[in-house]
Amino acid sequence: MTGLILKDVLVLNKTMKTYILFLIFYFVMAIVGLFSIAFITAFVQIIVMILPISSFAYDEQAKWNRYAMTLPLGRRAVVRAKYLFALLMVLIAAAFALLSCVALSITAAEPVWENLATGLASLSVGLLAVDVTLPLNYKLGPERARPYLYAIIFIPVILMVLAARMGWLDHLEQLPSSLILPLLSLIPLVILLGLPVSYWISCRIVEQKEF
Amino acid sequence: MINSIEIQGLTKSYGDFALQDINLTLPGGAIMGLIGENGAGKTTLIKCILNLVRRDKGSITLMGMDNLRQERQAKEEIGVVLDECFFHDNLRPRDVGAILAPVYRENWDAGLYGDYLDKFQLPQNKLIKEFSRGMKMKLSLAAALAHRPKLLLLDEATAGLDPVVRDEILDEFLTFICDEEHSILISSHIISDLEKAADYITYLHGGRVVLSDAKDTILDSYGRVGCTAAQLEDIQKEDLVRVRRGTFGCEALVSDRAAFHRKYPGLLVEPIALEDLMLFIGKEKSK
Missing domain, CATH: 3.40.50.300 (P-loop containing nucleotide triphosphate hydrolases)
Structure with a gap:
């Protein structure tokens, strides 16, 4: 299985290097005060969302899955490797977001907790995309699954805008922050718990699939 | 083994x-x-x-x-x-x-x-x-x-x-x-x-x-018979695997060359290559 994770890393090697260069650039810009930390938090979300899906597209192009099924690993191990790769991306992105928040709180006196909450929210959206799109990629293939990725990004935004317009969020500011933060931190937790469910669904899809 | x-x-x-x-x-x-x-x-x-x-x-x-x-x-x-x-x-x-x-x-x-x-x-x-x-x-x-x-x-x-x-x-x-x-x-x-x-x-x-079957067995036993339509009528159907009828004559595939030759000594039966055998079976309907 480590071989399959290594395969994803090697295949996406160039893309990952480019993304890291972007992150370093945004980080330097944030340190010197030219860019906001929002650039970094938005970019870590892109990493978490895009890289696992890109790996599907590369696999599809090479018809890799048919070959992977001939290896002595079993179908579940092939799925597990993809989820572990996605988790690896989450860990790298989270480590960078954490590092940036702490560094900027020291150098630019940025509010560390607020930035961390933004980073966490950003990672959560990325992870939600992983939860939903990985089974869809197995079921539909990367081409047909792509519109769902856009839906995952835009539907929460549209819902939030609608909720704000309807005035449902008006009383949010009156809630004590001691209540809001634990509530908000539950969201990433729920999304993280969705990962095993998503994995189970993907396994079921792949077990039924013919290659 | x-x-x-x-x-x-x-x-x-x-x-x-x-x-x-x-x-x-x-x-x-x-x-x-x-x-x-x-x-x-x-x-x-x-x-x-x-x-x-x-x-x-x-x-x-x-x-x-x-x-x-x-x-x-x-x-x-x-x-x-x-x-x-x-x-x-x-x-x-x-x-x-x-x-x-x-x-x-x-x-x-x-x-x-x-x-x-x-x-x-x-x-x-x-x-x-x-x-x-x-x-x-x-x-x-x-x-x-x-x-x-x-x-x-x-x-x-x-x-x-x-x-x-x-x-x-x-x-x-x-x-x-x-x-x-x-x-x-x-x-x-x-x-x-x-x-x-x-x-x-x-x-x-x-x-x-x-x-x-073993390749050598196939090549040693299968054969092609070239004959006229009238000669073909004289051959019992169970002795033929496939038949191909053309304008200028007929061809038939047999599964046991030696036995066929003994039974029909007047007809020429030749060894057949795998590709021809595949064409016989693939292109022709059963006899």
């Missing part, structure tokens, strides 16, 4: 096409050529063996192991080269080795993999996208052989390759088969390659096995 492949009563239906009641045995130390027209079911059969598709009925054992219940153990002993190279274009041969080493764990022989790359003149650090089709197939073969499998499954692995590369690959198969525990199942349209290398021939036609 344990048979490398044993297939009994295999059935797989796709609605408009079905593999029907396939029975096949590949003994150890042998090469079996799988021939048949496009869509005859060769790839489906190989996919069933590898459990890439679900079969409807039947059983398959590989080196004595059930291909479903002991799938992983069986696949440890199998090398697979399918009709294309499945390694991503932006990988290099050294990457393929790094990926497959943890997959096969202690069975993976990095030295042997390197030897095959050298032998096939494949640069370790060159991107696969810069490889020719021949190089890609050689890379697939090196990757399939480096964990020292006992059984090689090859699906149109030599298709589209020039005769020199094909010959190199065939030589490799013959070297592989020197070990009595090793066997190869190879599907191919290039009948001349199979005539050169195969010990057994299985002919799939319309999802059924119409012929499966």
